[in-house]
Amino acid sequence: MLQKPSFQKALFVLNPISGDISKEEVQAMVEEYCYEHHLQLTFYHTTGDNDCNEIKELIATQKPDVVMAIGGDGTVSLVAEILNFSSIPLGIIPLGSGNGLSKDIGIPQEIDQALALLKNGVIRKIDSLDINGKTVFHLSDLGFNAFIVKKFNEGETRGPGAYAWIALQEYINYAPFSYKIQTDKEYWEGEAFMVTIANANAFGSNATINPSGILDDGFFEICLIEPFPKGAAIGLLFSLYTDKIHNSVYSRILKCKSATIRKSADDILQIDGELVETSDTLIVKMNTKSLSVLMPPVVEEETQ
Numbered sequence: 001m002l003q004k005p006s007f008q009k010a011l012f013v014l015n016p017i018s019g020d021i022s023k024e025e026v027q028a029m030v031e032e033y034c035y036e037h038h039l040q041l042t043f044y045h046t047t048g049d050n051d052c053n054e055i056k057e058l059i060a061t062q063k064p065d066v067v068m069a070i071g072g073d074g075t076v077s078l079v080a081e082i083l084n085f086s087s088i089p090l091g092i093i094p095l096g097s098g099n100g101l102s103k104d105i106g107i108p109q110e111i112d113q114a115l116a117l118l119k120n121g122v123i124r125k126i127d128s129l130d131i132n133g134k135t136v137f138h139l140s141d142l143g144f145n146a147f148i149v150k151k152f153n154e155g156e157t158r159g160p161g162a163y164a165w166i167a168l169q170e171y172i173n174y175a176p177f178s179y180k181i182q183t184d185k186e187y188w189e190g191e192a193f194m195v196t197i198a199n200a201n202a203f204g205s206n207a208t209i210n211p212s213g214i215l216d217d218g219f220f221e222i223c224l225i226e227p228f229p230k231g232a233a234i235g236l237l238f239s240l241y242t243d244k245i246h247n248s249v250y251s252r253i254l255k256c257k258s259a260t261i262r263k264s265a266d267d268i269l270q271i272d273g274e275l276v277e278t279s280d281t282l283i284v285k286m287n288t289k290s291l292s293v294l295m296p297p298v299v300e301e302e303t304q
C-alpha cells in the first residue's frame, strides 16, 4: 500500500537557468497553488555554487515534508542525492531539455499537473545505484554516448539537434572500448559500443535502452550494445525508439544486484548528463528503495 501525501510544508528548489520558460511565471504558479491548498512554502534558487550545503541547511531548519526540484536532470539529481536514505520525498517539476527520470516515473511534463501531485500523488520508494561513491537514480553510461556528451558539453551549441549532429559526425570514426564485467551472476568480457548502467528505462530523448528495467525491484541492468556493422545503425536506432533494443543481436543485458566493471583509461563515465572522474575499476552497488518519490497514482496500479 503506497502512502498518500498530506503535506503542510514544501521546499521548492528552483534552477533559474534551466528551461526556456520565465521563472517568475513558474514561481507565481507555485505560490498560487500553495496558497489555494494551504501549503507553507519556501523557495531556494540555485546558484550553481554550494547549493548542496545550502539546501541541506534549509532542510534542517525548515523541516519540509517534501522537497520539489524545479529544473532539469542536474537539479533533480542534486536534490535526489540530498534526500536519498531520508524519509522526505522528492517531487519533480520538470523544466530541462531531457527530464529523463521524471519521464520514467511518469511525472507529467506540464507544470500545473506536476504541481497537482502535491495533493493527488502517491509516495513510492525507488532504488538508487552507487558507482564508486557517485549516486545514480536514472541512467549512467560508458562508451559512445558518454563520449558524445563530452563533445556536446565542450561545444557552444545546445539542444537535441546539436547532440544528434555531433553523434553523426563522431560515429563514423568511433572505435569501441574493451570491458571486463563481473556481476553477482555472470562474467562478460569484450568490446562494446556502449555500456549503460541502468536503474531506469529510457534516456530523456525517449530512446529506451533498458525496456524491462523496474525502478524498485532491487536489480539494475548493464545494457551492452556490442560492435555492429555500419549498415545496422539505422535498425538499432529504430529498436531504441520502439522499445525493442533487447531483441537486437547486438544487444546484451546483464541483470544483477552488484557488478565490477573494468574499463579503459580513456573511456568516460557519464551520469545523467554529467561527466564523472573515476578510476578504471567501477564498483556498482544497489541501494534498494532508498529514495522516496512523489509520483502519479496511475504508476501504483501499473506496477502492482
Ligand SMILES: Nc1ncnc2c1ncn2[C@@H]1O[C@H](COP(=O)(O)OP(=O)(O)OP(=O)(O)O)[C@@H](O)[C@H]1O
Pocket (backbone or CB within 6 Å): 015, 016, 017, 018, 019, 046, 047, 048, 049, 071, 072, 073, 074, 075, 076, 095, 096, 097, 098, 099, 273
Ligand atoms: N543560478 C545558476 N547559474 C548558473 N548555473 C547554474 C545556476 N543554478 C544551477 N546551475 C547549474 O545548472 C546545472 C543543472 O542544470 P539542469 O540540469 O537543472 O537544467 P538544464 O541544463 O536546463 O537541463 P537539461 O540538462 O535537461 O538540459 C548544474 O550544472 C548547475 O551547476
